[in-house]
Amino acid sequence: MRLTLQNVGKVVNGKTHLYGIDLELESGSFNVLLGPTQAGKTSVLRLMAGLDRPSSGKILEDDNDVTTVGVRKRNVAMVYQEFVNYPSFTIYKNIAAPLRRTKHLSKAEIDVKVRATAEMLHIERLLERLPAELSGGQQQRVALARALVKDAPLLLLDEPLVNLDYKLREELRSEMRQIFSYGTTTVVYAATEPSEALMFGGKTGILDAGRLLQYGPGLEVYHRPVTARVSEIFSDPPINLIGASIGPQGCRLSLNVVFPLADHMRSLSPGDYRVGIRANQIGVVNRSGNGIVIHATVELAEFNGSETYLHARHGDFTMIALLNGVREYALGEAVSLYFDPSRLFVFDVAGELVAGPEWKPYNTKAA
Amino acid sequence: MQKTFDNRAWFLVLPVVLLVAFNALIPLMTVVNYSVQDIFDSTHRLFVGTDWFKEMLRSPRLHNALWRQLIFSGLVLLIEIPLGVLIALMMSKKSGWKTSLTLVLVALPLLIPWNVIGTIWVVFLRPDIGLLGHFIDSVLGISFDYPTVPIEAWISVMLMEVWHWTPLVVLLAYAGLCAIPDAYYQAARIDGASGWAVFRYIQLPKMRGVLTIAILLRFMDSFLIYTEPFVLTGGGPGDSTTFLSIYLVKIALGEFDVGRAGAFSIIYFLIVLAFSYVFYQALQRVGTGEGK
Structure with missing residues (x-):
């Protein structure tokens, strides 16, 4: 089913939850709605399901206007954070x-149907049990099975993995990828973690404070965020956004960090900008050989799985570098951080992307 | 490895031992002591073993009081639990001053002392000066005279009990309802479930835990009812509202027969314990493992 939102807004008790959202979801597409908490993801899903009516705008299923059609007459399935x-x-x-x-x-x-769906989610042995006798992961599998068995043309998932622990989340996520890869159901998946959007593939819509900032193929949005805010939402750990000025001598981040412009930045006119660089593009060794060095002092080194987030300060800004392996650093230790200027995003003072690192969709690269 | 023992550690449990002793053990043992002796005065007493127990267990007065009590508590549960759940269902789940006000108004009867409740209703129900009594008697034309008609005394005690304690069931059921995540209701709407289905398959199972507590509390409490019938008619007319505790007090204080009263007390205690245990076990098995 093709689902279209035309200038859909939602106001509750004088507070605007959603500002004119335009979105067209193709039939059979997998869509991730990515945004921080309170961004309005749940509000969008509720409108799509027909649980709420929009305050303005229209919702179309294929070409039928369903704006005022209640949830009972729509054919949707929904999975929630809670194991319902x-x-x-x-x-x-x-x-x-x-x-x-x-x-x-x-x-x-x-x-x-019940047995086939249960088998797909590996809960066929639990059919005679009661929900309270199952683990959280198994309960959520049941909830997913209840949604899938309906074969509804629209499947809405509201952060279904958020209440599960790490291992279960990974496990269920990779299974869901297989389950959703076939079928004509249009899926909308609300998520707060960028990794989920990347993992599922499909399209990604970035939602923030009730506004849809960008919608497109997930990787495209990742590599071409239209604004600095989009790049922030679509980066974990957070993208490093640093004030910069471009002048005759090149790009200046601070008194000591000045470097010649990379190819993609050449066309920019002199002035003030903000540059963004993802944490995984910053290292402690000069890998590419043409890295720019920043001398910084360690503020914090936190371990996440087998990776290290290194927070280091240089002058008046802090940078986060994502390092492979567990590495220990002392507070205040001096480190040299390297980054390749060709990986920089450049945003103008208003936050719009004006230059991004080279990127081509995989298919065109192969061709 | 050698373990070290320090008997001073016993001092650490002393406060609890003392508290439990004075709070529960000593009073209970006093009753046990009474129940196996025939006491004439402070110096003359006779050990009678289980004689009082045998006598009380065969006493037709006790049997009558027990039946009366069982019917009363059964009716109380049948009225208060559904009524409480119904009121809780009608209350708004949104927070705000209106909800707070409703909760306070609902809970008001719980804040009034037992004796005062008895007095309020005694006056309220009197056909000559009471508002309700006069209304029933004169306006509706139904003759109403609780001090002399047993069934009317029963209805009056029941009315007081329901008025006083249904709010507790409401509060418990309301808390249970508020704990149900909104996602359940949404999911039910998406599934196209009817209002009855939402109640039967979501709300009721989710309230099981609190309703178990409500049923146990209301059973135990109504089984021990004393003040209401005492203030209303003192157990009358005749023996019609002489429930177990009224009868017990009549033996213990009215006739000062502490031996029989002691035996009665222990029997009474064991009955409450046994019923509560059975209720609890039964409710644990109803439906699901939800709410454990």
């Missing part, structure tokens, strides 16, 4: 529940 299952039903009955209410299927047909 009927507490007193067995897993089997839970998965079968949406089928019994919406379609006229025989018992045998329901049975086939």
